[in-house]
Amino acid sequence: MIHDFIDTIRKNAIEKYVPVSMPASVGSLGFDAPIWVGLGIVGLWAALDAFAERAKLNRIKCAICEGKCIPSTFAGYTQGNEGQALQELEDLRHLYAHNYAGDADQKYFERKRHVIKFGVVTPLTCDASFNGHKYCSICLIFGCMRKKWKAC
Numbered sequence: 001m002i003h004d005f006i007d008t009i010r011k012n013a014i015e016k017y018v019p020v021s022m023p024a025s026v027g028s029l030g031f032d033a034p035i036w037v038g039l040g041i042v043g044l045w046a047a048l049d050a051f052a053e054r055a056k057l058n059r060i061k062c063a064i065c066e067g068k069c070i071p072s073t074f075a076g077y078t079q080g081n082e083g084q085a086l087q088e089l090e091d092l093r094h095l096y097a098h099n100y101a102g103d104a105d106q107k108y109f110e111r112k113r114h115v116i117k118f119g120v121v122t123p124l125t126c127d128a129s130f131n132g133h134k135y136c137s138i139c140l141i142f143g144c145m146r147k148k149w150k151a152c
Contacts, residue, residue, distance in 0.1 A: 038096035045070060045093040048086075065090070065112050085125045087114035092130075104133055 014024050052059070052073045062072035064087075071086040078086065091113045099108050109118040116122050119132040 041089065041092050041096050045089055048074070048089075062114075064114050069114075071114060081125050084115070088116075088124050088126075090114055091116045 018024055048070050051057075052070070057073050059068035060072045060075070061067070062069045064071075069090050070093075071083060071090050074086055075083060094111075094113070095104055095108060095116075099105060104116075104118070106118070115124075116130045117132070121132055122130040124130065
């Protein structure tokens with residue numbers, strides 16, 4: 001339904017506006033999904049970090065990553081799957097801040113991560129997934145977690 005509508009608009013825009021000398025993708029329209037998703041993830045993490053600092057929340061050492069991370073700082077204030085989402089955000093923030101466009105290398109996994117593991121497909125609370133090597137931002141934007149279309 002809505003995904004079909006978005007797919008149709010995307011296809012029409014690509015056919016109409018992308019020069020034949022460029023790859024037929026949304027990136028050719030100036031929308032590089034991994035970069036924009038990464039900026040959003042890093043921005044959200046920065047907002048939470050700034051809030052914790054200004055509210056003078058107690059920065060507790062995390063049992064998983066051994067740092068004073070966002071999930072451990074907000075642990076006492078979460079409910080439902082919010083703690084899981086914060087752990088995912090922490091891992092993805094590091095992924096985008098230290099690796100190009102969410103593409104994990106071996107060095108990224110040298111440190112302990114909260115949720116994502118090398119070579120292990122991990123479904124995330126936002127309905128996107130980490131395929132063991134790369135976070136699929138296309139899943140989050142265009143919904144390819146549906147069985148109908150798989151981009152990653």
